[in-house]
Amino acid sequence: MNRREECFMSKQIIFKSVFAPYFNSFLQMKEQLGFGLPKFQNVFTELDHFFLATGATEPHITRDQINAWSETRFNDKARTLYDKHSIMRQFCRYLCHLGHECYIHRLPRKNWPPFIPYIFSHKEMELIFGASDKLTLPYRCMTSVLIAVPCLIRVLYSTGMRIGEALFLKNEDIDFLRKHILLKRTKNQEERLLPICPSLLEVLNKYKAYRDRIPIKGVSASGSFFFVSTVGKPISKNSIHRWFSEILVECRIPRRNDGQGPRIHDIRHTTAVHSLMQMVRDGMDVYCAMPILSVFLGHKSLAGTETYVRLTQEMYPDILGMKYPVTSSVFPNNPYIETDHGNN
Known part of the structure; x- marks a missing residue:
């Protein structure tokens, strides 16, 4: 298990309902298949609380239980509810496979409006690069991800990779000699190779040179994460989101009226x-x-x-x-x- 997964598992809430062993075995199966666990863990935590509150004693799920659980999610957005129902449906099919009869319900209709992403202009991207280079800490802090932000943003723009894919990169995944990046953990569980252009290669080398000065054992080891904080720890998405928000403010790029962006994605x-x-x-x-x-x-x-x-x-x-x-x-x-x- 890698360090990021260890972090996730250490924060995992211990399930207490009758479905606890099945939640854990389902998560183990998904992990072995290469899926990310946090989304499944969050939904299973909700389900675990629901089954405890309703006094479920048998490891099977009925239509009435699914409907009752769905009614408790009235504050969820349509897309979020759809994703949760998808995970619930997968779990029911999993239980059926183990011999526990469950009701397999239909997924809700996809009735949410299509999301329109924010497309930065070339000028805005130049402003974002410049602002990321000028970021400073407002106070003294031993732990910061600021060292990686300028390079990370350029990697995202040059390669088009997702933020999660970038943060999961290991030192061994970046081939400076052949000038390519190997993505091993992707959304579709398929590896892909991305080229490194000359300007990005220069940025990567410069970041690596500064990062390797961190007096932390193993920071440059092949199996260690490429993007790390000043104490050599993996970087979380939330940390990058916060700094990206600061960059947008500095660049005077306004938030959208719907509150959905611009996002780093x-x-x-x-x-x-x-x-x-x-x-x-x-x-x-x-x-x-x-x-x-x-x-x-x-x-x-x-x-x-x-x-x-x-x-x-x-x-x-x-x-x-x-x-x-x-x-x-x-x-x-x-x-x-x-x-x-x-x-x-």
Whole structure:
């Protein structure tokens, strides 16, 4: 078990309901398959409290129990509730597989509006890089993640990786000689290789040189985390989110009215839009650009990447010729699209 997982497991609440051993074995199974545990742990904690409060004594779940539990989640947003029902459904199927009969319910309808990410302009990204370089601690603190923030933000923008993927990087995952980064733990549980451009290589080398000066044993070991705090500990997402909020304030990039961003994850969306824009500007056919972008982002299919075509067209309407079926399927009513309904 790695250090980050040890941290998660050390914070794990001990389950007390009749389902406790099944919660633990389910989590162990998911861990062995390469899934992240926190989301499952949070839902199981809620379920454990619910089953304790309702006096469940048998390890099987009925339709009435699922409905009663669902009624207690009235404050959850539609997307959050959907995810929780998905985990509940997986757990019920798991119990059935073990011989404990459970009701397998249907998932709620996906009735939430599509989320529109914030796409930073090139100028805003320059401001973000500059602000990250000028960050300072407001007070003396022995433990800080500030040393990693400037490099981390540039890694996110250059590679399009998710923040969780970046924070999980080990020293051995970054090949400075061959100039690539190996992502071992990804959202889709599939490894992928990302190139390191010359400017990013310079940033990585500079960060590594300063980080290796930290008088902590093993900080440069191959199996240690690449991004660490000043005491050599792994960095949490919350710490990065807080500093990123400071950067946005410094850059005078306002919060959205819905309170949903800009987020640090929007750097990934920005990378996708900027990359697609650059490929098309360089003369690459969108048919060729889309599969490349899809692999680069680690999507399982083009469907997960098509959103970026729409975002690129909205922000840079002069970029795409808008004569391609792959884009016309995203913009069925766009007047700039020329579609021949006679050809299928």
